[in-house]
Amino acid sequence: MGLADILKKPGELLGDMVQVAQLDSVIHWGQSYSLWPYPFATACCGIEFMGTACSDNDISRFGSERPSFSPRQADMILVLGTVTYKMAPVLRQIYDQLSEPKYVISVGACASSGGMFDTYGVVQGIDRFLPVDIYIPGCPPRPEAILDALVKLQKKVMTQGLEDRRQEVMRKIEEINEKNKPMIVR
Numbered sequence: 001m002g003l004a005d006i007l008k009k010p011g012e013l014l015g016d017m018v019q020v021a022q023l024d025s026v027i028h029w030g031q032s033y034s035l036w037p038y039p040f041a042t043a044c045c046g047i048e049f050m051g052t053a054c055s056d057n058d059i060s061r062f063g064s065e066r067p068s069f070s071p072r073q074a075d076m077i078l079v080l081g082t083v084t085y086k087m088a089p090v091l092r093q094i095y096d097q098l099s100e101p102k103y104v105i106s107v108g109a110c111a112s113s114g115g116m117f118d119t120y121g122v123v124q125g126i127d128r129f130l131p132v133d134i135y136i137p138g139c140p141p142r143p144e145a146i147l148d149a150l151v152k153l154q155k156k157v158m159t160q161g162l163e164d165r166r167q168e169v170m171r172k173i174e175e176i177n178e179k180n181k182p183m184i185v186r
Contacts, residue, residue, distance in 0.1 A: 024161070032063075037074060038094065043080070044140045045141065048107075056143075059147065075099050079105070080108065081110050083111060083123045092129055095130055101165045104131060106125075
């Protein structure tokens with residue numbers, strides 16, 4: 001009787017006290033339920049994120065109760081609110097300092113598309129300089145929408161390997177660089 005036979009009948013041959021699983025699935029499960037957010041809050045969406053952490057919504061049920069204000073201790077960044085061109089390099093530097101694998105959630109209309117601020121100083125979507133994983137619509141979005149995005153990110157972390165994640169981020173960065181190339185008119 002080999003390991004292949006044991007994996008076909010988990011719990012039956014070894015009793016109810018032992019579970020057999022692959023190491024990758026255990027690691028992905030642990031990573032998905034310990035996502036520490038770095039909240040980059042600049043506007044009213046930050047207040048909604050605070051409401052998500054309160055007892056009514058309780059983000060701690062999903063393992064993200066510890067907001068990290070040090071990028072080196074966080075693995076996802078929540079961009080909450082308006083981002084100006086002056087703030088964009090700072091936000092990019094914070095993103096670069098996040099631990100790998102790192103994830104980006106764009107919260108609200110201002111972070112996703114510039115919102116109602118269609119001006120020369122406001123970035124019209126953070127996907128112009130960051131590889132965004134999940135967009136949350138709304139102005140401001142409800143705490144339930146933030147929790148729904150967190151659950152979707154957890155599913156993504158559980159199913160995606162490190163090499164797949166690296167390839168996805170590199171593809172998104174190439175798209176960002178291609179989109180931001182200066183146009184030369186002759």
